Amino acid sequence: MNGCRIVLVDDHSLFRNGLRGLLDRCEGCRVVAEAACGEEFLAMLPGLDAEVVFMDISMPGMNGDETAERALRLRPELKIITLSMFGDENYYTRMVEAGARGFLLKDSSFEEVLRAVETVQGGGSYFSEGLLASLAHRMRTREGAAEDQLSGREREILVAVCRGLSNQEIADELFISKRTVDKHRANILEKTGCKNTASLVVYAIRHGIVEI
Numbered sequence: 001m002n003g004c005r006i007v008l009v010d011d012h013s014l015f016r017n018g019l020r021g022l023l024d025r026c027e028g029c030r031v032v033a034e035a036a037c038g039e040e041f042l043a044m045l046p047g048l049d050a051e052v053v054f055m056d057i058s059m060p061g062m063n064g065d066e067t068a069e070r071a072l073r074l075r076p077e078l079k080i081i082t083l084s085m086f087g088d089e090n091y092y093t094r095m096v097e098a099g100a101r102g103f104l105l106k107d108s109s110f111e112e113v114l115r116a117v118e119t120v121q122g123g124g125s126y127f128s129e130g131l132l133a134s135l136a137h138r139m140r141t142r143e144g145a146a147e148d149q150l151s152g153r154e155r156e157i158l159v160a161v162c163r164g165l166s167n168q169e170i171a172d173e174l175f176i177s178k179r180t181v182d183k184h185r186a187n188i189l190e191k192t193g194c195k196n197t198a199s200l201v202v203y204a205i206r207h208g209i210v211e212i
Contacts, residue, residue, distance in 0.1 A: 004121055005049060007033045009041045009067070010056040010083065015106065019054065022110050029117065038067030045074055052117055055100070057084040057091045065091075068098040079120040096199045102126040103198070124164060125197040149191050155209055157184045161197060162204050 006023060008016045008031060016034050023029045032050050035041035037059050053071070057064040068080050081102030082095045092103055101120040104113065108128050119126040150158065160170045167185060171178040194200045203209075 004029050004117055005032045005051050006030065006117070007035070007041070007048065007050045007053045009035045009038065009053060009059075009064075011036050011059045012056075019113075022113070026114065029114075038062030038064070038070075041067060042070055042074075045071055050078070052079045052081060052120060054081050054083055054104075057082055057095060064100075065094040065098045068095060068100050072099040081116050081120060081126070093202055096202055097195070099196070101196075101198060104128045119164070124166075125201065126164075127198075127201055150188065150209075154184055154188050154191070157181060158188055158200060158204050158209055161185070161188075162201050162209075 006029060008019060010016050010019075013036070016036075020031045020034065023031050033044060033048055035044065039061055041053075041055075042062075055064050055068060059067075062070075064082060064084075068082075071078060071080070076099075079102070080095075080098075080100040081104060082092065082100045083104055083106055084091060085106050095103070102116040102125065104116055104126075105128050108116075112128060116126040116128070156174065157170055160173065165173065167181045168178050171181045174181075188200065189195070192200065192203050194203050
């Protein structure tokens with residue numbers, strides 16, 4: 001992992017201290033700041049040199065989704081990883097819409113925490129396996145099959161996106177050009193109304209396109 005400057009935003013000091021202790025012992029990770037609430041984080045943001053932010057969803061005062069949205073308006077290059085004990089997908093949908101890139105349950109293993117950091121630092125999106133399973137179960141009990149707005153090829157590419165493949169990797173796997181994948185992906189975003197990879201994952205789960 002390349003050197004990564006990390007901020008922890010969570011109202012539980014015991015959790016922050018535990019996560020900081022683990023991250024600081026990991027070569028390539030450095031916790032540069034902590035905040036106990038969204039307002040405190042936003043106040044320190046202008047002078048903060050950081051790449052990745054671990055952010056709790058539920059905090060006193062400003063919740064994670066509003067904090068993330070405001071932070072990304074000021075610093076769009078930040079990679080926000082959502083932390084929560086909640087299994088309700090509504091929280092995660094709001095964080096997706098706010099622009100979060102990673103999603104972890106607080107009982108995730110430290111190995112998974114590091115995978116999430118590496119993934120979002122590299123420009124990808126990361127969903128915890130436990131969260132994906134919870135989302136899949138809850139969404140499929142309420143939702144029917146996907147609407148027939150995506151072509152077979154677009155669905156194939158969407159599944160590959162959910163597997164975490166880059167456009168070049170998808171092109172190699174499907175024996176098509178990267179430019180073709182780029183075009184299909186743009187069409188998928190337009191048809192589904194999604195803004196990014198994370199929201200595509202939620203869409204695919206909600207409509208039963210991917211199996212968890």
